[in-house]
Amino acid sequence: MKKSKVVNLVLITAALASCSKPKPDWDSNEVYMRSDTTANYTHTQGMHLSPFLWYYAFRPYGMYYGGTYHHSGYYSSSLSKRSNIGRSSMKGAAIRGGFGGTHSFSVSS
Amino acid sequence: MQRHTITPRNNWQTSVEKLGFGFHTADVPYWNENAYYEFSLSEVNKIETATAELWGMCLEAVQYVIDHKLYAKFAIPDQAIAIIEKSWNDDVPAIYGRFDFGFDGTDLKLFEFNADTPTSLFEAGIVQWFWLQDFASHKDQFNSVHERLIDYWKYLKPYLHEGTLHFTCVKQSLEDLTTAEYMRDCAIQAGIPTKLVFIDDIGWNQEECEFVDLEDQEIKNIFKLYPWEWMVNEPFFDQLLLNPEVYWIEPAWKMILSNKAILPVLWKLYPNCPYILECYFEEENRLTDYVKKPIYSREGANISIFKNGQVVEETRGIYGKEGFICQQTFNIPRFESKTPIIGSWVIGQQPSGMGIREDDSLITGNTSCFIPHLINN
Numbered sequence: 425m426k427k428s429k430v431v432n433l434v435l436i437t438a439a440l441a442s443c444s445k446p447k448p449d450w451d452s453n454e455v456y457m458r459s460d461t462t463a464n465y466t467h468t469q470g471m472h473l474s475p476f477l478w479y480y481a482f483r484p485y486g487m488y489y490g491g492t493y494h495h496s497g498y499y500s501s502s503l504s505k506r507s508n509i510g511r512s513s514m515k516g517a518a519i520r521g522g523f524g525g526t527h528s529f530s531v532s533s
Numbered sequence: 534m535q536r537h538t539i540t541p542r543n544n545w546q547t548s549v550e551k552l553g554f555g556f557h558t559a560d561v562p563y564w565n566e567n568a569y570y571e572f573s574l575s576e577v578n579k580i581e582t583a584t585a586e587l588w589g590m591c592l593e594a595v596q597y598v599i600d601h602k603l604y605a606k607f608a609i610p611d612q613a614i615a616i617i618e619k620s621w622n623d624d625v626p627a628i629y630g631r632f633d634f635g636f637d638g639t640d641l642k643l644f645e646f647n648a649d650t651p652t653s654l655f656e657a658g659i660v661q662w663f664w665l666q667d668f669a670s671h672k673d674q675f676n677s678v679h680e681r682l683i684d685y686w687k688y689l690k691p692y693l694h695e696g697t698l699h700f701t702c703v704k705q706s707l708e709d710l711t712t713a714e715y716m717r718d719c720a721i722q723a724g725i726p727t728k729l730v731f732i733d734d735i736g737w738n739q740e741e742c743e744f745v746d747l748e749d750q751e752i753k754n755i756f757k758l759y760p761w762e763w764m765v766n767e768p769f770f771d772q773l774l775l776n777p778e779v780y781w782i783e784p785a786w787k788m789i790l791s792n793k794a795i796l797p798v799l800w801k802l803y804p805n806c807p808y809i810l811e812c813y814f815e816e817e818n819r820l821t822d823y824v825k826k827p828i829y830s831r832e833g834a835n836i837s838i839f840k841n842g843q844v845v846e847e848t849r850g851i852y853g854k855e856g857f858i859c860q861q862t863f864n865i866p867r868f869e870s871k872t873p874i875i876g877s878w879v880i881g882q883q884p885s886g887m888g889i890r891e892d893d894s895l896i897t898g899n900t901s902c903f904i905p906h907l908i909n910n
Contacts, residue, residue, distance in 0.1 A: 426577065426886075426908065427674040431662050433553070435718040518736030518745050522769030523759070525733060530706035531650040531760055531831070 534572055534638055536868035536904075541566045542667055553715075554660050556708045564656065565902040566664055570873065570889050574910045576636075577675045577887075583641050583808045584632055584877045584884035590806065591646060594798050595621065595789050606814065607794040608828060608855035613765045613785065616777055620784035626689045627784050628682070628716075628756075629654070630791075634808075634875040635865045642863045643799075643808050644874065645826070649783050649791035650760050652708060653876060653903060654678065655715040657888035661905035673908040676886035678878055682716065685881030686723030694753035694780060697726045699746060702758040704731045713758045720756070732759050737772045744772070744779060754780040761788040762829050793858050794828045811861040818859040825859050827852040833896045838862065848896050873904070 542548060545566055549557050557564035572580075598607070599621060604614055619625075631651035633644045658678030665674050698720055702713040717727045730746040738745050744752040757764075764770055765788075773779070789795060800812040811820065825837040827850075834850025840862070865872055871891040878885045892901040 425673050426581075427665070427676045428658075428662060428678065428680040431659060431679045432722070433659070433715075433718050434721055435714060518738050518749055520736040521733050522737060522772065523732045523735050523764060523767050524703060525767065530708050531652065531703070531758055 534570060534576055534636060534873075536568055536570055536871070536873070538568050538869070539566070539668075542664075548663070548667070549660055552659055552663060553711060554655065556711065557660075561900050561902075563902060564660060565891075565904050566668075568869075568904055569668070570868075570904055570906040571909050572675070572906060574673075574908055576638075577908055579641055580634065580636070580675065580875060580877050580887060581884040583634070583643075584879055586806075587632055587643060587646075587808055588630075588879045588882065588884075590799060590803055590809075591648075591790055591795070594795055594802055595786060597802060598789050598795070598798060599786075603794075603798070606856075607789060607792045609788055609792075610765055612770070612774065613761075613788065616774060616785045617788055618786075619777055620781075621786040625780055625784035625786075626692055626754075626782055627787065628685055628689070628782060629878065629880045630783075630787075632877045632879065634877060635863045636873075636875055637864065637866055640863075641808055641875075642810050643796075644810075644860070644863075645793055646790060646795065647876075649762075649787040650758055651876075651878075652712055652758075653888050653890065654878070655711050656903045657876065657878060657886055658682065659715065661888065661903075664905045665907055668905075669907060673910050674886075674906060675908060678880065678886040679719070681878075681880040681883065681885040682719035683722045686720045686725055688881060690723060690725055693725070694778075696753055697728050697750065699752045699755040700727060700729050700758075701732045701735065701755055704733065709758050713756070716756055716758075732757070735769070737769060742776055744769075744776065752779060754782070756782045761785060761791070792828050793826050793830070794856070796858050796860055810863055813859050815857040815859055820859055820861055822862045823859040824862055825857050828856050828858060833892075833894075833901075836896050838895060846895055848894075874901075 546557065549564060554564065598604075599618060604611070604617075609617070629651065630646060630648040631653070632646050635642045635644055657676060662674065662676055662679065665672060700713050700717045700720075702709040704710075714729065717729060720727050728746055728750070730752070734747050735752065736745045736747070736749070737743075738749065738751075741751070744755075746752060761783075764773070773781075783791075794814070796810075796812040797814050797817075799806075799809050803809050804811075813819065815825065821839070821842045823839050825839060827835045830836065830850060830852035833848055835848060835852040837844050837847040839845070839859075865874075868891075870893060872893075872895055873889050873891040875887055875889055877887045887906070889904045889906050890901040891904055
């Protein structure tokens, strides 16, 4: 036989069929987000995203100075500051957005 | 090879969505189970043999490019050469690639090799496998993609840096997210600790001279569904060069193999190989019936088909500034006005399965459909 005998998935169906980690007592029609797992979730007011669109929520932004791109935060009109900033004391040490800024479309090939 | 028109499964959309296949339909249907392709076992064996042989030739061709310093022909910037050669010499882990073939029932010809960011892995390994379970579970399919991915991650595990294997892709593409998450699924099943971080969320910790994820955990091994030819032109490439010990999978030497400039090199090295079409860099072209392709392009963009030196079909796009190659045309039989392309997977050095994409046009583009297949044995 040239086909796989058994195919099981442990992650992908769950990951792509729901828009967040397990969230007891949360309204399944709403979306709760955070950009840092040490931060609190934010209820995205007024947004009814398809589960397949949940990853649109964050857009790193920043600026260049000293010849380097410096990330400053996230574009998200529905995400509060408390969900962008967690307890990580190292958070400020990392520059983000230095990959991926010039291409946002699929790599499909 | 035959194409059969059939009735799709009842409520097939729900069936594929349960698998996590959320991009089965875009502006036009992408997954199409109104038909399937049937192959004989001897045809599949031919595809399998060609895939194995071409993989060996491709590795020889990479060595040739490195030995002869042909980087300018590949539009590879000077600053990328050191990391390409280091990743090659260190035999940094690599996992997969997809050869695209034309097949006329007798001859099988290589059109290109997607060696860095091949997509349709999930469709080939998962979606068409489950389709066959419902349609004709007693039949076979050239598709050990899933088993091979898990087995090869198990094999690679001791060779990775200790700790987490990160996975990354762009945020804005469900197709890319699904492919990356499928690959991560297989790594998890191989017993590897994993995390997902989107490509633009990757951080650089200047003090520690290391890449970090959103929780500031160091990134030491990372599978990227993101092309090297984009990375080399982005701000963090300088940082990448400062920390060359990170395992980027696919490794930097795939910049050579995923580049269409490898096609004239293969022709030069193996002119008698039955799978390789005559091919030249544009400035050396001597063909009159040929396909002109940018050395960097995606989804069939900026491709022109010439007959007797005249353009008979072409596509538009944003590619081409790095140069073109000219590859002899190969006529593929059309099935109900569709042109099929065979995508044959090599995973962990071995042929591992295939997926068929078909298009109304002679040029397979981003509106092509994925069609399942089976083996008539």
